[in-house]
Amino acid sequence: xxxxxxxxxxxxxxxxxxxxxxxxxxxxxxxxxxxxxxxxxxxxxxxxxxxxxxxxxxxxxxxxxxxxxxxxxxxxxxxxxxxxxxxxxxxxxxxxxxxxxxxxxxxxxxxxxxxxxxxxxxxxxxxxxxxxxxxxxxxxxxxxxxxxxxxxxxxxxxxxxxxxxxxxxxxxxxxxxxxxxxxxxxxxxxxxxxxxxxxxxxxxxx
Ligand SMILES: C[S@@+](CC[C@H](N)C(=O)[O-])C[C@H]1O[C@@H](n2cnc3c(N)ncnc32)[C@H](O)[C@@H]1O
Numbered sequence: 001x002x003x004x005x006x007x008x009x010x011x012x013x014x015x016x017x018x019x020x021x022x023x024x025x026x027x028x029x030x031x032x033x034x035x036x037x038x039x040x041x042x043x044x045x046x047x048x049x050x051x052x053x054x055x056x057x058x059x060x061x062x063x064x065x066x067x068x069x070x071x072x073x074x075x076x077x078x079x080x081x082x083x084x085x086x087x088x089x090x091x092x093x094x095x096x097x098x099x100x101x102x103x104x105x106x107x108x109x110x111x112x113x114x115x116x117x118x119x120x121x122x123x124x125x126x127x128x129x130x131x132x133x134x135x136x137x138x139x140x141x142x143x144x145x146x147x148x149x150x151x152x153x154x155x156x157x158x159x160x161x162x163x164x165x166x167x168x169x170x171x172x173x174x175x176x177x178x179x180x181x182x183x184x185x186x187x188x189x190x191x192x193x194x195x196x197x198x199x200x201x202x203x204x205x206x
Pocket of ligand 1: 052101116120
């Protein structure tokens with residue numbers, strides 16, 4: 001009998017474990033660093049990290065003195081994050097194991113979601129995006145990635161992709177600070193060949 005959150009299969013959890021092993025020790029994402037650069041240094045600040053994995057970005061936020069709500073559907077992600085040896089002393093970290101589509105979080109200064117939002121099923125994406133936008137305080141920011149329509153994973157069950165213009169339209173209530181489109185062939189951290197079509201975005205809510 002599995003105790004995984006609803007909709008998370010054992011096979012998914014094992015797959016993500018291999019990903020966390022392969023990416024262990026990697027630095028925070030450029031989108032997060034870009035967003036952090038845009039905030040003044042006045043604390044307190046609070047972020048939610050959607051699909052936090054084992055904490056690559058969460059640790060960077062905590063190290064800057066931010067409080068973080070880290071959400072991931074894979075139990076091992078939040079377990080690994082809570083056990084990290086580089087977790088700052090006095091870190092204000094809340095972990096929630098669950099799908100970001102169905103998990104609630106309070107108003108925040110930053111919604112960070114690195115390489116995770118494309119894994120929201122298309123029928124659930126509009127409500128998730130509304131929740132993200134509603135949860136941002138005025139002048140709050142979104143940082144993260146969306147996938148484009150030419151990504152290898154386009155058409156896979158449960159994966160949301162966008163045409164460039166549709167991706168930009170998501171940000172009509174935002175001032176876009178970074179919108180980089182990347183298209184490249186390489187391998188995933190788990191060693192699978194992949195055509196990546198990615199939009200890297202940082203945007204400030206108006
Ligand atoms: C590609 S990893 C990215 C992890 C981390 N953000 C990073 O940049 O390395 C995607 C993460 O999203 C999580 N995830 C996928 N779908 C999710 C969902 N619907 N709700 C919450 N987490 C999800 C996975 O468990 C995994 O940890």
